[in-house]
Amino acid sequence: MPAPGDEERVAFLGVGLAVACGEPQATQQLTQPKVQILAAQQPQQDERCVDVDDALERLQGEALARMLGENGRWQAFWCCLLSAFQGASTMHIFCFVFQTIAKDYWCARPDTAPDMDVSLWRNLSQPDGACSVLNLNYSLLTETADTSETAQLIKCNNFEFSREDGSARSVIEEFGLVCGREYMVSVVEMCFLAGAAVGSVSSGWISDRFGRKHTLMGFVLVQIVSGTLIAYSVNLAMCMSMRVFAGFASMTVTVVSFVLVVELVSGKWRTITGILNILPVPISYILMAVIAYFVRDWRNLQLAITLPWLCMLPMWYYMPESPRWLLAQGRLNDLYALVERAAELNKRTLPPNYKKTLEAAAPAPIPNPINASATAKSQLTNIQAQQQHTLPAFMIASERGGHTIEAAIAGTTEAVPEIHENPLKVVFNRFYWRTTCLNLIVWLTLIIVYYGLTLHLSNLGGDIYLNTIVAGAIEAVTVCVSIFVVLKVGLRCSLIAYMLVPGICCLATNLVPTRDLNQTAVVALAIIAKCIIGANNAIIPSYTAMQYPTVVRNFGVGMGNLAAGTALMLVPYMWLLEHVDPLLPMSIMGVCGIIGAISLFLMKDIEH
Template sequence: MNFEEILSAIGGFGKYQKILYVWICLPQIFLAFHMMVSVFTGATPPYRCRESPSAGAGRGSSIPGKLSLNDSLSDSSCFSADALLRENRSERVPCAHGWVFSRETFQSTTVTEWDLVCDKADLNSFGISLYMLGLMVGSVLFGAMADRYGRRFVLLLGIALQTVFGVAVAFAPNFAIYVILRFVVGSTVSGVIINAFVLGTEWTCTKKRMLAGIITDYAFGLGYMLLAGIAYLIRDWRKLQLAISTPGFLLFFYIWVLPHSARWLLAKDRREEAIALLHKAALVNGRALPPTLRVEKVLGGEKQNNSPLDIIRMPQMRKRAVILFYIWFVTVLVYYGLSLGVSRLGTNLYLTQFVFGLIEIPARTLVLLVLPFSRRLSQCAFLALGGVACLLMLAVPADRTYVLAGLAIVGKFGITASFAVIYVYTAELFPTVLRQTGLGLSCMFARMGGVLAPIINMLHNHSPAAPLVIFGTAPLLGAALALALPETADRPLPDTVEEAENYWSARHPDKDDSEMSEGITQTTRSTEGQEQNVTSEA
């Protein structure tokens, strides 16, 4: 028997797996908090130059009267009203006493506390980019650790570090420490995301794998919407940071309830532990392991020792990896480019942020409907939708804020759906022995997109069309490249590098399609010169 048949025999998505997904989904809510909180904690309210120390009490304080966004765009926002006469011409005088900020929307943000405006405005975007860099480092670090030490250990470690350092961010004494702590939080977020997803995927049978993978995305969307409500109630950035971080301590009990991946244990030749877990899962699901089970043949009867270099050593895996890496890059680039640029739309920040989170629910629901038919075409279509929506925004006048917001929501819809597809697609194309490493490398390229997103948004100050051109054309190229990937719908997960390399033969697409339509998938795998026919679950 292969592992897919074992999962089917014990209940591929029974009570045991459903309980596991409850534990996997809870951290996803907190991940959304940490990912998007900078929209509020790093917001820049209207401001203008403080003319004298007595004009306001303390850093970031406001003065009577309302400030509008136009105040921040005028000379008074960065320069004093006084002027110096030098060489028969007047020169503007930089603010000597700091700035005053409107408190109509925010009590405090990192911008108001550390005066991240005017010549320091780029530091705000730098902080977001460094957080995204943490996501990139974490995806590689925690991905490699998980393939070596197991999904469970690294997931628990990521949750613990995320909670501790997330709380520490709220007490950062200066901007430098704040950025460093956020970098660490970002690295742990990647560790939790990829390990939770892979752990759930490896416990789920072929037919339910796609459904189970997207369930976690619903939890992320829920966290996205909840953050808008929490931020609306808590307008002080330090209190908001504490509010989204401290609940992580409630997940301490995960030490006792979170299981290992039986598939990973088998790949590491820890058969007794794997059999014990499979027996437990079968018991919870009201099933029993087949009496003919011979675990030594599930993965070829020997320990799998592989290197990340195997991903580029094999020609088919190398081609697929390059395409996947680009799609990850462009998906995250546009996703966070739109999400972090929400304040430029000119609409209510809290309402728009809530709608941006709400739109993720129908986007992922549509993925559930179309993904069973084709991973490849779904990936292509959703990337194209996101890119076209961004390009259409170029034709809308700047004063049509609600039209721009509507197109941005459509673009967010397409890119969110693409995000849901690429997670499932990547997990299905990489083998068990390198799945976590493959996802980690994919996320590394994705986080490169996250690092560049706030930098590209900064181009808006010089050319408002530049970010939209980039966010529009890059996904269209990704949509074209997606057509070169193999179809993985209703196919068993590959376990070894050889199985992944021979996962799908481009020479016989018609045969594969006809077999899948009949519900019986047969793949010929060549391992050490021997052929093995494996029939997957109908």
């Protein structure tokens, strides 16, 4: 086969791939042999079409990797900076744990006896707990007065809280969320998580439409503004509404920064950087605990975790857009400038025809739906027999063992949806309905276990500051170790183990004898479960994406995020069940972990 010349490197890739799926109009355009498309025989039992978008995406990634390298100084620099955004969002998600730490409280002393000793006041006035008080004139009472039989109990309207932390106030104290209003703590928390749920689902569409860079930095600004307004809330309604915006922004920042990081690198580095991108999360737990220990007032704490991120806004000007997004959008001039800067920093020499190569890899519009008719396959066979020239060299072979066009096209065996087809119908069609249902179960159970433990570790007792620091340190080590585990045993086995072990640990907490006397053992098991399942947060998005063809891949991952958002809103109410039975929340999380592991086992083994 003759080597391609310079002119032949400009392959009509979009047209060629359209022909591969039997596009008649594209067939007419190939009057001169320009592209040799290698395709494997389709399985006889199913008339399935080649996944054109998936092949094109692989070729685009291969083109960029050949020019920039799979990883280099440019990628490492920006991956490290972008990981910091995970820390900002984690602090906003996690700060509510410290803003609602329980304090001792009692009915407020009357104006007629403001200086009465607290112990004396509580003994005289509140025989039935802190939510009611005897209706008496306490200025006339003595320490020995017997009032229990002659006075009526009335409901408290004002409360005083313990001043062990000095003048610091919590959200509970600020808005009086006690005595019949305790449930509002879960409602306030749910407001943030509801915003996060919507953000997790919509962030993919927003970043696809407006780009990773502008979506990320735009919502960083929203995060800063809403976080600041939370600190200056004048009432509970304002606090709740601002928390919705903060939750939406925080989850969008989390998702988009992750996507941008993995789109800057190629090859095995996508898995490695995807996991390392989550490393700031446990580190932020440690930092959050340290800050909260010294800044006890909830308003000051909110400002302390919000305002420092103003220093990140100048990155908006310098931050690169995702090269894969620029290529997919056909914004070649912007891509040329980015590639030249990145190659210079990576000390790589661009080939003289690199612009033609990128132009060839840019997707061509396909006006009509893809079909897999027998006539189209016959046309493809005839065209293949006529082709004499090769694709551009980077599409034929990779010095790093990357995908060839043959492998990219022939490696796909799943049915491909039409590009105008409703994606909801696609993910629930006869080929993908099982995958989608299992995907929903996995995301739902994963988030219930992880955030159920993360946001409510204080419910298990012990020192919340110390427990958070220990859990964060162990989880950071677990995330680092998981890289080697994934590379060694694969994604699927790692995910199953990281779901099964936490589930067993959660159930084991209920087997600890005389649980109240063995609180250390309970907390230790919970921390182990939290740290192990934390590694799945970095792995599950990539694994889910592998289950779907490109044309519905974002929607498939979005379905998982929808389940995750539902789980986020359920977490606060799950912990209210401890008032019914203290063992229920940990039992539910244990069962969820086991169900999630079984669901992962039943999913397709896409690695083999």
